[in-house]
Amino acid sequence: MIKKPFFGWGSPRLKYPAIGGGEKEPVTEIPLPQKASILIDYPFEKITEMFLKKGDRVKTGQRIRLSEGGNDYFISTVTGTVEDISIYTGYMGRTYSAIHIEGVTEDQWDPTLSNAGDRLSTEICLKFFRRLPGIIDLERLVDPVVPLDAIVIKGIDEDLLVKTNQLVLLNNPEGLTKGVRYLKELTKAKRMIITVPPGLSSDAGNMDADVIKVKPVYPQALPKMIMKNVFKRTVPAGMTCEDMGVAFINAEAVVALADAIDNGVMPVDKNFTLIDKDGKSMNIRARIGTSFKDVFERLNIKTEHGDSIILGGPMRGRSVYMEDMPVNYNTDAIIIQHKDDITENVDIPCINCGECVRACPAGIQVNMLVRLLENGLYDEAAREYDLMSCIECGLCTYVCTARIPVFHYIMLGKAELAKQKSREVSNG
Amino acid sequence: MADRKLFVASHAPFWHNGSGVSSRSFNMILAAMPAVIMGIMQFGASALGVVALSVSSAMLWELLMNRLMKRPVSIGDGNAAVIGLIFGMLLPSVMPWWAILTGTFIAIVVGKQIFGGIGCNPLNPSLVAVAILTLSWNSLLDFDEALLNFDPGFYMVYPLGALKHFGVSAISNYNIQDLIMGRQSGGIGSTFGLGLIIGGVYLIARGHIRWEISVSFLAGIFLTSWIFNIADPSKYTGPVFHVFTGYTLIGAFFLATEDSSSPVNFIPMLLYGFIGGIITILIRNIGAFADGTVFAILMMNIANPLLDRIKPRAMGKGIEYA
Numbered sequence: 001m002i003k004k005p006f007f008g009w010g011s012p013r014l015k016y017p018a019i020g021g022g023e024k025e026p027v028t029e030i031p032l033p034q035k036a037s038i039l040i041d042y043p044f045e046k047i048t049e050m051f052l053k054k055g056d057r058v059k060t061g062q063r064i065r066l067s068e069g070g071n072d073y074f075i076s077t078v079t080g081t082v083e084d085i086s087i088y089t090g091y092m093g094r095t096y097s098a099i100h101i102e103g104v105t106e107d108q109w110d111p112t113l114s115n116a117g118d119r120l121s122t123e124i125c126l127k128f129f130r131r132l133p134g135i136i137d138l139e140r141l142v143d144p145v146v147p148l149d150a151i152v153i154k155g156i157d158e159d160l161l162v163k164t165n166q167l168v169l170l171n172n173p174e175g176l177t178k179g180v181r182y183l184k185e186l187t188k189a190k191r192m193i194i195t196v197p198p199g200l201s202s203d204a205g206n207m208d209a210d211v212i213k214v215k216p217v218y219p220q221a222l223p224k225m226i227m228k229n230v231f232k233r234t235v236p237a238g239m240t241c242e243d244m245g246v247a248f249i250n251a252e253a254v255v256a257l258a259d260a261i262d263n264g265v266m267p268v269d270k271n272f273t274l275i276d277k278d279g280k281s282m283n284i285r286a287r288i289g290t291s292f293k294d295v296f297e298r299l300n301i302k303t304e305h306g307d308s309i310i311l312g313g314p315m316r317g318r319s320v321y322m323e324d325m326p327v328n329y330n331t332d333a334i335i336i337q338h339k340d341d342i343t344e345n346v347d348i349p350c351i352n353c354g355e356c357v358r359a360c361p362a363g364i365q366v367n368m369l370v371r372l373l374e375n376g377l378y379d380e381a382a383r384e385y386d387l388m389s390c391i392e393c394g395l396c397t398y399v400c401t402a403r404i405p406v407f408h409y410i411m412l413g414k415a416e417l418a419k420q421k422s423r424e425v426s427n428g
Numbered sequence: 429m430a431d432r433k434l435f436v437a438s439h440a441p442f443w444h445n446g447s448g449v450s451s452r453s454f455n456m457i458l459a460a461m462p463a464v465i466m467g468i469m470q471f472g473a474s475a476l477g478v479v480a481l482s483v484s485s486a487m488l489w490e491l492l493m494n495r496l497m498k499r500p501v502s503i504g505d506g507n508a509a510v511i512g513l514i515f516g517m518l519l520p521s522v523m524p525w526w527a528i529l530t531g532t533f534i535a536i537v538v539g540k541q542i543f544g545g546i547g548c549n550p551l552n553p554s555l556v557a558v559a560i561l562t563l564s565w566n567s568l569l570d571f572d573e574a575l576l577n578f579d580p581g582f583y584m585v586y587p588l589g590a591l592k593h594f595g596v597s598a599i600s601n602y603n604i605q606d607l608i609m610g611r612q613s614g615g616i617g618s619t620f621g622l623g624l625i626i627g628g629v630y631l632i633a634r635g636h637i638r639w640e641i642s643v644s645f646l647a648g649i650f651l652t653s654w655i656f657n658i659a660d661p662s663k664y665t666g667p668v669f670h671v672f673t674g675y676t677l678i679g680a681f682f683l684a685t686e687d688s689s690s691p692v693n694f695i696p697m698l699l700y701g702f703i704g705g706i707i708t709i710l711i712r713n714i715g716a717f718a719d720g721t722v723f724a725i726l727m728m729n730i731a732n733p734l735l736d737r738i739k740p741r742a743m744g745k746g747i748e749y750a
Contacts, residue, residue, distance in 0.1 A: 235744050304433070314441060316440050319442070321435050323433070342442070343438075345438070349548060351546055351688060353687045362742055363743055364743075365736075399445050401448060402547065
């Protein structure tokens with residue numbers, strides 16, 4: 001854990017990890033697991049036996065439809081038998097369906113994609129590549145009504161300690177160059193931009209994209225900070241970068257896209273950074289669907305009762321409550337935190353020290369905001385104290401002297417407001 | 429399922445910079461030490477007694493209130509000790525025990541706990557106590573009267589009292605070196621100028637107090653007294669005397685900077701400190717009291733919520749997407 005420096009009048013300066021300097025970082029491959037689970041963002045109750053049921057045989061790279069229209073599907077990342085389908089409740093009560101596949105054998109590749117004709121067509125892309133490692137939804141990018149102003153390829157990861165995208169930039173510049181070309185053709189985006197940490201720019205130089213160096217200080221790599229500092233366009237409170245015509249995607253997804261289009265092989269592996277209890281960082285490549293438990297066992301990492309497993313980085317990640325959680329398309333990092341290192345929140349009211357106000361990159365008056373949020377005054381928080389301006393960096397909680405879970409309150413407030421809004425819409 | 433391995437799930441971020449209320453309080457106490465120790469050396473064992481009783485009774489009142497209000501025991505965070513210590517630093521070394529108990533009762537119970545405890549007090553608790561004691565038993569806090577039979581070996585007329593009652597000519601007995609080194613009459617922990625500055629600079633460097641408030645408060649004192657001095661040097665003394673006498677330095681570094689009752693935004697902090705400095709000098713020069721620091725800061729405490737409305741525009745506020 002990083003401690004407050006002795007001299008502490010400024011806001012915290014947390015640095016992104018920097019790799020490079022010539023040497024390639026080793027990547028550890030995790031072998032195929034015995035069983036795998038695939039998490040899909042599709043309501044459990046809507047899955048019908050017509051398309052998917054227990055006992056189905058699935059092949060690696062097979063596209064499995066979930067509904068009649070054919071727009072909802074998932075890609076099986078392993079070869080095996082569907083053993084069970086269950087519901088998984090995630091962050092802020094969101095539910096997912098988990099498809100458990102057992103008896104995983106050596107890959108038998110489904111030939112549909114490699115036999116498909118022009119793989120660089122919108123139709124094929126949407127049919128197969130809606131989810132790629134490092135990206136959740138390609139549909140929003142490909143063939144939009146209005147072409148995007150820009151696509152920003154993240155060569156520097158948003159959160160601290162995470163090196164997944166930097167590594168892609170370092171290890172696979174050719175794939176990235178190709179991917180940028182394909183993506184431009186598919187999306188007709190006016191501008192392609194790639195963000196890099198200062199040391200890595202030479203590797204990204206030959207691409208058909210503008211290379212922009214990002215100051216490696218947290219939270220400069222967060223999309224809304226890049227919008228403000230690079231595009232000089234501030235995202236209005238409550239809106240997303242995509243509303244402004246700028247989409248952010250991981251470098252890893254671009255490489256995966258290039259690979260799939262060139263070779264006709266579905267990308268089914270995911271790269272991620274794993275941080276052990278002692279802070280040691282490892283670069284891992286595992287099949288999507290491999291449970292964390294299998295990854296840990298393979299790497300000889302022992303977890304104990306009371307530890308924490310964090311999906312993502314230390315500032316914005318989400319802790320999971322079980323080891324059976326599978327590696328997913330968006331698993332950029334896994335952190336295992338020793339039980340003694342877990343920060344505890346305490347029940348002390350805000351002491352008004354102002355640390356959060358100095359740390360907030362969005363200029364929110366967090367000391368007042370948290371008072372409203374603690375009392376559930378979400379509307380007022382959004383109206384008077386800029387709840388919707390929050391860029392979700394977590395620095396306020398990191399510096400909080402009273403150790404209030406400010407970030408948690410903010411996310412809860414945002415979720416409650418969104419719920420309220422959707423209720424208003426559905427009531428007409 | 430009893431032996432199932434369970435993981436701790438909490439919300440991001442999973443790091444913390446390690447700061448906490450107790451370490452903040454500890455640093456406040458540490459920073460106050462030079463001034464307190466010097467005060468005890470100057471004024472003797474009775475000063476030690478006053479400070480010790482003040483700190484301990486403040487903590488006991490806090491404990492009592494915790495029990496009465498059925499809240500978790502909060503004396504461990506050190507905030508009550510800090511309030512008690514700062515209150516003790518403002519008192520003359522001969523304060524009777526019952527007045528100290530009354531004072532800490534006012535500070536902790538009336539000043540802090542009835543508003544909801546730490547972080548909820550609208551006014552600086554130590555100052556509330558001093559203000560009420562000043563108004564109730566004025567003679568106890570009149571340093572000339574209280575310290576009448578006291579001879580520590582230096583000129584024992586309260587400097588601001590001399591200035592108030594006998595004018596500029598009376599202060600020629602003081603030299604600046606004595607004032608800085610604590611050889612002056614006053615509160616136990618508020619006379620040693622150098623020690624207070626060292627403590628204040630330490631707190632600023634560690635980020636425990638906000639430098640904007642201290643600097644602007646001193647600037648307010650300095651500028652206002654300078655203007656008075658220029659206007660009529662025969663009636664009003666210069667700024668240096670004001671900075672090193674009375675509660676000015678303890679006010680700038682320990683009183684005005686109290687977290688809960690001071691603003692956190694940049695411009696409000698400057699205004700808060702600066703206006704506080706101006707009011708202090710106005711009270712000293714043309715008001716009824718010899719030292720105006722207590723009431724000036726309390727007044728600014730009241731203005732704090734209003735001042736803190738001057739806030740920077742948050743990112744993305746009030747702009748429309750065109």
